[in-house]
Structure formats: C-alpha cells, structure tokens
Amino acid sequence: MANVWSGLIEEYRNRLPLEPGDPVVTLFEGNTPLVRASRLEERVALASEAVGVDASGTRIYVKFEGANPTGSFKDRGMTMAMTKVKAAGTQMVACASTGNTSASAAAYAVAAGVECAVVLPAGKIALGKLAQAVMHGARLVAVDGNFDDCLRITRELTEKYPVALVNSINPYRLQGQKTAAFEICDALGDAPDIHVLPVGNAGNISAYWMGYNEYFGHKVASSIEDSAMRLKPQSTKVPRMWGIQAEGAAPFVAGKPVENPETVATAIRIGNPASWDYAVAARDDSQGLITAVSDAAIMEAQAILAAEVGVFCEPASAASVAGLLALAAEGKVPAGAKIVCTLTGNGLKDTATAMENRGNIAPQVIAPELSAAVTALGL
Ligand code: F0G
Secondary structure: OOOOOOOHHHHOHHHOOOOOOOOOOOOOOOOOOEEEOHHHHHHHHHHHHHOOOOOOOOEEEEEEHHHOOOOEOHHHHHHHHHHHHHHHOOOEEEEEOOOHHHHHHHHHHHHHOOEEEEEEEOOOOOHHHHHHHHHOOOEEEEEOOOHHHHHHHHHHHHHHOOOEEOOOOOHHHHHHHOHHHHHHHHHHOOOOOEEEEEOOOOHHHHHHHHHHHHHHOOOOOOOOOOHHHHOOOOOOOOOEEEEEEEOOEOHHHHOOOOOOOOOOOHHHOOOOOOOHHHHHHHHHHOOOEEEEEOHHHHHHHHHHHHHHHOOOEOHHHHHHHHHHHHHHHOOOOOOOOEEEEEEOEEHHHHHHHHHHHOOOOOOOOOOOOHHHHHHHHOO
16 A cells, blocks of 8 residues: 555654654554635635735635544644653553543553553543543543643652653653644645644644744754754744633733633633743744634634534634634734644534534424425425
8 A cells, every 4th residue: 555644653753752662652643634724714814804904815724633543633742752651661651631631641541551540620621532531441530620730730640650741741742743843844835924723731832833943944942852953954934823822711921820710612721831931932933922812702713614614623723713813803914824723623522512602503303204304404
C-alpha cells in the first residue's frame, strides 16, 4: 500500500527528540483535515466592511483536530509523551484534565500497556470525555475544585510517587503538538499569515509557535533539542498568533491568574495556565494577541461551523472562530490574509451543551408512512 499515514512520530521523526530505541506508541494520530471555509470568509469580509475595513480576498481554513483518534489535538502530544514513558519503563501515568487530556492519556496508556490515573474537576467534564476515560480503564478521581486544583495535586502526586506526569508541562507533549504547524505548512506550501486558536492551559499555542518557528529555521525557548534546527527551513515566515480565551476564564487578558474561572466551554475553564511564559512569548514575538469572547459568541460560532462549514467541534474549539469574527468586527483582519483556525476537539464529546443551545429540539414523531414523512419535511 502506498502513502499510508504512519502516525506523526514516523512522519516527522527527524524533527522530534527521539532515541533510536524508543518504542513508538501510536494510534496513528495527526494528518487531520485542513478545510477551506468560504462561508467564514464571507462573514469576515462583511463584518470588516461594516467597520469600513477591506478584508476581501482572505483565505480561511479550519484545522479539524477532532478527527484525531480520541477526538482532540491531545493525541499529538500523547504519542510522544507515552513513547518516552514506555522508553523509561514507568508503569503508571497521571494527568489533571478538563476532559480531553484524560481521554487521550487513557487511550494511549492502553496502547503503551501502562496504568493511567486521571484527576478531574467534579461535575465539569463533558460526558463523552468522561466515558472515554472510563472505557479505556483509567482510574478516576473527581476533585471538589477546578482544573488548577487538579493540576496542583497531580504535580505533587507525580513528584512523590513513581508516576509519570503527562500534562503539557511534560515537554514531550509540546514536541508532539508542534507537528500540527508542520502539517499546515506542508498543506499550504508555506505558513499562514495568522493562526487563531483557543487558549486554556496554554500548551497548544506554545507548541504551534515552536512548530512554526522550527519550520522557519528559528529556535524558541520551548524547543528542547537542536537537531531539528539543522534541517532546511520549510517556510518563509511565521504567522501572527491570535489566542482566544473565554471571557470568564481569561487570565491572559487580565494579565494575572483568575481565581474562579467559569465558562460553558469547560475544556478551557482554566484560571492559572501552566505554560504562561511560553504563551506570552508566542503572543508578543509573533506580534499577535490574546483576547476573550463571550460564551454566547462561542456557542454561536459552534453553530456557524456546524451549519455553514460542515464541521461539528466542541465549544472550546469554536472559541477560535468566535474570536476571528469578533476581531473582524474590530477591523483587525487584513485583506488577502491566509488564516488558519484550529478546531481543537470533536463536537460529539459534548452533545448536551450543543443541544441545550438549540433548545433541545427533538424531531417530530410521525406514523411509519411516506406521506407523513413528506408532510413533516414540508416537501
Ligand atoms: N480546546 C480543547 C478542546 C481543549 O481540551 C483544550 C485543553 C484547549 C482547547 C486548550 O488548550 O490547554 O493547550 O491551551 N484541554 C486540557 C485538557 C486542559 O485537560 O483536556 P491548551
């Protein structure tokens, strides 16, 4: 068979910190769809025009990370982290999570043949994500607190017990996640002008920035090895990084941690991001920005993506598009820009929130006859 995707470690091995004997743990993550979103281009042009700005000729793409094996971008980091855990011979991993990291860690722990403990904020995890951790056999602990409390406990736990931490403060996580930037450059033939993505614990914005810089031939602080720097540059520029937070959980906008973060986008309900300095560097060195959007704007963007692009992502993911539309309405989108929005996770993980937003519309029940179906469909 020709051209079969072999997982991101094999595909980008020369740009990843691997030792020859490392046992690759993979579920064949990566190679996710990069979808042109022409209806979003129209919306951005209209919103810009309304404030007297010309944003014609933009090309907007969504990178659908919900197409990864466990339905989120976390799988990119987990293949690297779990490969290194297996190489070290550690028997157990642990993570704090708002749901996606735990789903991914649990699945990759199965693939690696190790135990997995997950520490979650009680009552704040979408049911689909919880089901994933349960089905993959993880040991679950629910904490009466938020994600930041969970991460503090998990850090202490992994310092005191022979358990490997697989949150994104594990540097191998960002190494794996940076490959999404490579895929985008490979698909577009160069880096985009602007990259928009949601920001929670701030690992992903840091990872993308590292990836874009490595393809451009630059090293950033979060890079952990030099070998990739000796390779030929693959892009002629780096994008501006536009990070989007939820208004109720926007520590980068506040300039300090938020004590009681709250948002419908539970995946990014985080007040004290671990990768603070890397994210600030990504924002500033790229001449980018980090801004916040309301929960209502997030839910509207999720609906637009589903109904006008054909991609069903989770609320946190839609924050990127909500942010892009808001920034267009502020006249910030330049004409002719090539823009990529990361959609970090799959909408199927949290159908309850999506349906609530649509007023829990239930289909009309009809008699089992064609005529009844025709009438109900208004044909
Ligand atoms: N989008 C989704 C769907 C996420 O699950 C997360 C983070 C983010 C965006 C933000 O990415 O943390 O790298 O800035 N989820 C983590 C988790 C916290 O536990 O699953 P980040």
